[in-house]
Amino acid sequence: MKYVLGLALLVASCASFAETERELNCLAMNIYHEARGEPLGGQFAVAFVTMNRVASVRYPSSVCSVVWQRSQFSWTRDGKSDRPRDRKAWERSKTLAKHIYKNYHKFMDISRGAVDITRGALYYYAYEQVNPYWAKTKKATTTIGGHVFLRDS
Numbered sequence: 001m002k003y004v005l006g007l008a009l010l011v012a013s014c015a016s017f018a019e020t021e022r023e024l025n026c027l028a029m030n031i032y033h034e035a036r037g038e039p040l041g042g043q044f045a046v047a048f049v050t051m052n053r054v055a056s057v058r059y060p061s062s063v064c065s066v067v068w069q070r071s072q073f074s075w076t077r078d079g080k081s082d083r084p085r086d087r088k089a090w091e092r093s094k095t096l097a098k099h100i101y102k103n104y105h106k107f108m109d110i111s112r113g114a115v116d117i118t119r120g121a122l123y124y125y126a127y128e129q130v131n132p133y134w135a136k137t138k139k140a141t142t143t144i145g146g147h148v149f150l151r152d153s
Contacts, residue, residue, distance in 0.1 A: 020101075026064040027051075028090070028097035029082065033075035035145070036089040041117060042145035043093070047100040048118045049149065055108070056122060063101070118142060121149035 027050055035046040053059040053066045060066050068076055075082065084090035107115045118124075119141035125132050127148050138150035 023063040024094070024097050024101055026067045027101055028093040029084075030063075030067045030073060030075075031096055032084050032086075032090055032093035033082070034073060035147070036086060036093065038145035038147065040096075042147055043096055044100070045118045045121070045142075045144045045147065045149055046124065047096055048104075048116050049121050049124055051100060051104045052116070052118070052120060052122055055104075059122075117144065118149040118151075120151050122152065123150045124148060125150075 027047060030050050031043050031046050035043045038046075050063060050066055054061060054063055060069060067073060071077060084093070121141045123135070123138055124147045125135060126146050127143070128146055135148070135150060137153065139153045141149050141151055143149070
């Protein structure tokens with residue numbers, strides 16, 4: 001009986017580890033493709049928007065579901081390879097993803113949201129590249145690097 005229970009716990013632990021690794025990879029991919037050329041603050045901001053969406057009842061409850069939700073992030077539908085080519089930027093994205101993913105809820109609880117440099121943003125866009133119609137119905141919270149961050153009005 002102990003053996004079966006131990007085996008069940010091991011299998012559950014491995015599944016949990018694999019799911020966490022998958023979530024970390026999705027967050028790192030979003031940071032990399034959306035903000036690798038941005039200053040570190042811009043990369044943090046993209047990570048926070050992704051995690052803010054996970055925490056919101058209006059979006060899916062997992063990072064991968066948020067990232068791959070239809071028509072949400074341009075890199076997921078541009079037809080180009082998603083394979084990271086800039087090794088240094090990819091390593092930075094993975095490190096940042098791990099930090100934010102592990103600490104997001106602690107950051108938000110302890111600081112009451114004060115560490116979120118996007119001020120609760122659920123959206124962003126690259127203002128030099130696009131002027132999306134949907135941005136007119138949102139409230140801008142900050143501009144970091146080449147992105148404007150917004151939340152619902």
